[in-house]
Amino acid sequence: MKAILEFNLPEDKEDFDFANNGINYYAALCEFDNWLRSEYKYNGNEAMFEVRKKLNEFINENNVKI
Secondary structure (H helix, E strand, O other), rough: OOOOOOOOOOHHHHHHHHOOHHHHHHHHHHHHHHHHHHHHHHHHOOOHHHHHHHHHHHHHHHHOOO
């Protein structure tokens, strides 16, 4: 199976950048989620539990799987 995305550059530059950098956005999101978890679990920072909970709400609402 192949998937081909086409963009009309320079008009679609922003959309191209989003598609091209998707893995970077995903990695940053995972890293932030893991940092929040560590802050709560190992440092006892209770506020991070609520922040992580809200982050995961946004993730689920946007059908993102991490």
